[in-house]
Amino acid sequence: xxxxxxxxxxxxxxxxxxxxxxxxxxxxxxxxxxxxxxxxxxxxxxxxxxxxxxxxxxxxxxxxxxxxxxxxxxxxxxxxxxxxxxxxxxxxxxxxxxxxxxxxxxxxxxxxxxxxxxxxxxxxxxxxxxxxxxxxxxxxxxxxxxxxxxxxxxxxxxxxxxxxxxxxxxxxxxxxxxxxxxxxxxxxxxxxxxxxxxxxxxxxxxxxxxxxxxxxxxxxxxxxxxxxxxxxxxxxxxxxxxxxxxxxxxxxxxxxxxxxxxxxxxxxxxxxxxxxxxxxxxxxxxxxxxxxxxxxxxxxxxxxxxxxxxxxxxxxxxxxxxxxxxxxxxxxxxxxxxxxxxxxxxxxxxxxxxxxxxxxxxxxxxxxxxxxxxxxxxxxxxxxxxxxxxxxxxxxxxxxxxxxxxxxxxxxxxxxxxxxxxxxxxxxxxxxxxxxxxxxxxxxxxxxxxxxxxxxxxxxxxxxxxxxxxxxxxxxxxxxxxxxxxxxxxxxxxxxxxxxxxxxxxxxxxxxxxxxxxxxxxxxxxxxxxxxxxxxxxxxxxxxxxxxxxxxxxxxxxxxxxxxxxxxxxxxxxxxxxxxxxxxxxxxxxxxxxxxxxxxxxxxxxxxxxxxxxxxxxxxxxxxxxxxxxxxxxxxxxxxxxxxxxxxxxxxxxxxxxxxxxxxxxxxxxxxxxxxxxxxxxxxxxxxxxxxxxxxxxxxxxxxxxxxxxxxxxxxxxxxxxxxxxxxxxxxxxxxxxxxxxxxxxxxxxxxxxxxxxxxxxxxxxxxxxxxxxxxxxxxxxxxxxxxxxxxxxxxxxxxxxxxxxxxxxxxxxxxxxxxxxxxxxxxxxx
DNA sequence: GGCTCCCGGGG
DNA sequence: GTGTACGGGAGCC
Numbered sequence: 001x002x003x004x005x006x007x008x009x010x011x012x013x014x015x016x017x018x019x020x021x022x023x024x025x026x027x028x029x030x031x032x033x034x035x036x037x038x039x040x041x042x043x044x045x046x047x048x049x050x051x052x053x054x055x056x057x058x059x060x061x062x063x064x065x066x067x068x069x070x071x072x073x074x075x076x077x078x079x080x081x082x083x084x085x086x087x088x089x090x091x092x093x094x095x096x097x098x099x100x101x102x103x104x105x106x107x108x109x110x111x112x113x114x115x116x117x118x119x120x121x122x123x124x125x126x127x128x129x130x131x132x133x134x135x136x137x138x139x140x141x142x143x144x145x146x147x148x149x150x151x152x153x154x155x156x157x158x159x160x161x162x163x164x165x166x167x168x169x170x171x172x173x174x175x176x177x178x179x180x181x182x183x184x185x186x187x188x189x190x191x192x193x194x195x196x197x198x199x200x201x202x203x204x205x206x207x208x209x210x211x212x213x214x215x216x217x218x219x220x221x222x223x224x225x226x227x228x229x230x231x232x233x234x235x236x237x238x239x240x241x242x243x244x245x246x247x248x249x250x251x252x253x254x255x256x257x258x259x260x261x262x263x264x265x266x267x268x269x270x271x272x273x274x275x276x277x278x279x280x281x282x283x284x285x286x287x288x289x290x291x292x293x294x295x296x297x298x299x300x301x302x303x304x305x306x307x308x309x310x311x312x313x314x315x316x317x318x319x320x321x322x323x324x325x326x327x328x329x330x331x332x333x334x335x336x337x338x339x340x341x342x343x344x345x346x347x348x349x350x351x352x353x354x355x356x357x358x359x360x361x362x363x364x365x366x367x368x369x370x371x372x373x374x375x376x377x378x379x380x381x382x383x384x385x386x387x388x389x390x391x392x393x394x395x396x397x398x399x400x401x402x403x404x405x406x407x408x409x410x411x412x413x414x415x416x417x418x419x420x421x422x423x424x425x426x427x428x429x430x431x432x433x434x435x436x437x438x439x440x441x442x443x444x445x446x447x448x449x450x451x452x453x454x455x456x457x458x459x460x461x462x463x464x465x466x467x468x469x470x471x472x473x474x475x476x477x478x479x480x481x482x483x484x485x486x487x488x489x490x491x492x493x494x495x496x497x498x499x500x501x502x503x504x505x506x507x508x509x510x511x512x513x514x515x516x517x518x519x520x521x522x523x524x525x526x527x528x529x530x531x532x533x534x535x536x537x538x539x540x541x542x543x544x545x546x547x548x549x550x551x552x553x554x555x556x557x558x559x560x561x562x563x564x565x566x567x568x569x570x571x572x573x574x575x576x577x578x579x580x581x582x583x584x585x586x587x588x589x590x591x592x593x594x595x596x597x598x599x600x601x602x603x604x605x606x607x608x609x610x611x612x613x614x615x616x617x618x619x620x621x622x623x624x625x626x627x628x629x630x631x632x633x634x635x636x637x638x639x640x641x642x643x644x645x646x647x648x649x650x651x652x653x654x655x656x657x658x659x660x661x662x663x664x665x666x667x668x669x670x671x672x673x674x675x676x677x678x679x680x681x682x683x684x685x686x687x688x689x690x691x692x693x694x695x696x697x698x699x700x701x702x703x704x705x706x707x708x709x710x711x712x713x714x715x716x717x718x719x720x721x722x723x724x725x726x727x728x729x730x731x732x733x734x735x736x737x738x739x740x741x742x743x744x745x746x747x748x749x750x751x752x753x754x755x756x757x758x759x760x761x762x763x764x765x766x767x768x769x770x771x772x773x774x775x776x777x778x779x780x781x782x783x784x785x786x787x788x789x790x791x792x793x794x795x796x797x798x799x800x801x802x803x804x805x806x807x808x809x810x811x812x813x814x815x816x817x818x819x820x821x822x823x824x825x826x827x828x829x830x831x
Numbered sequence: 832g833g834c835t836c837c838c839g840g841g842g
Numbered sequence: 843g844t845g846t847a848c849g850g851g852a853g854c855c
Contacts, residue, residue, distance in 0.1 A: 180842065
């Protein structure tokens, strides 16, 4: 018997000799790749029989056929469980193979003696991980022996896997890559038609064995191109053909042996593109450590998976998990790298790449540099986010691959599924399709917002309830399992939900409230340790407390999320209802204590001190806290010398909160302004940016008005060049498939009539020209009109003004102020 | 006002 | 693979 210690990274299973064998791909403690095999885990699910019916024998004797295979139940166990607040007898039903479970479910669901079938859709590997407490990225010890298997890494067969030390850190080997493709201007990206031109690789962690004493490791940099040109870039390597380029791609991954392969939008672009090119040349992309091929799953969410190697699409992680913590509203590599790394993409016109490629222009250096830089930025982002990813992995016990592709609701659900067995809970099922449609249609009453009066304020203090919804859920025992319990009927206090009498159990703490309070207190403990520490070694703890917070904050949304297993509309309603109660309560009390309340929203209030002092405000919050239940707490968020509120009511969709504040140390904080979308003209984008700059930095409102007026005036007098009024919209399907004919569809039809090949993906650029017709009939190709033919009024009223209108409403200017002729011109008459 | 469509990321 | 899932804004009808 041998013993090895290893960190699981990617876990899968295979049926070998009619037995499911778990494969745990990972790294040994001394940094070697390994695959640990375990074949002692049996698939199972739960059956909840109707009260009074004994179906154990029926189950044991049951048999069905699928093709030629006989499917039966290998054994059953009667277990005492809790299911949505009730104690029940359930039957744990074991089968031979995971794939037998859906077959049995379909058969059993027709049995009259069965109340419900549960946990029949929990993937085998996840079930194994939950039941055996496997947490990726933490150290385990396995006992067994090395055996021969058809794998690229040594295989170790074990009967026993146990946690070793949880705190040792593994440093995964990350390799980043990026491709550039041949994409002539105007056309869509077409993997079937157009080749990959180059592939860049970048990595910084160099294998221990390659390190030389005293020499600092150089990053691994490569750009492979399949046409020759003169270059001095030492990382550029030429190959003879695109097919050879793809072979190189395989070779680098094979020799570098990354634990994590990362890219930016590589789920949706790079890997599917490489796959479709490889298919064309009949090249097998057998990158998996078990020699399996790269799996590209099409559909609404394209994913690309390699067995044994974690494919991390860092874009997906950033958009799903980090979006809320970033200022940027755009998640392209340039915007994200600018904010997170303070670095930019190289400024290169990619249309020229295809031209250069066609004409075999002397040097392609700048494109190679651009390509490598993109790979480098993705690497840096992945490296920077590793602590966060690692903590989410450790808290949820999901692999990096899975965490990467989940949103908050799924993370909450998997966290609950992981906790459920420890609390002896059987998980509720996912909703049926009909149920899903019903749930989707419902909207619940949200938070209370006390709208601020637009304008300028001084000496402001902000208070907020720390983790308001999570603490409400915990303190008021809100969950589907405690909702309207029979044990407290008529005795428990009603939740403040309007027009409904609902209550939550006051005798027994529910599953979800217990879990959420655990998350909150764990976070509080860590925060206490991290407090005021700036040392590097506290970064991990900081990432951990942040993850705990994000997770706890997602529970409310989860309870009201239509696809949730523990969905409970009443619980979600009660949470916001209590939220409204508490925020209104603190507003009243602030007013009664002599503060002026200027703004309140969900969990925070803003007051002005006027004659009172900061100390008075702090004393006030202390008094509030004495009366709050459980873990609820009102915090002093900060003091702000001044700020501007922007009128929020523009759209009918819930009031957005828009304001700008200046903190005591002069930092400007802007909240709530949406980005300008791609399908708006450049002139609208530019104007909004400039207005922000003038108002916030130069504090010169009049100058901002004048600036917009000048733009409006320039538009009226056609001084704005044509390229700033072009709107670009992509075709999503074939022209014939369109029912609604938007402007871009009309323009595309004209192109088609002229014999130009337009189809899905074609970016249709158009300019709205003058006239009284509807917009699509006035939309023309930029090429077919003259500089001055665009419709100034359209660009003023539908593009530029909407982008700045809200800002100016605050400053007391109407739309007319911005659009009427420039003041100077009017005044000129007086002098 | 509802319905339908587009967008994102990537070259 | 014991499947697995967007969400918000704009313009037509």
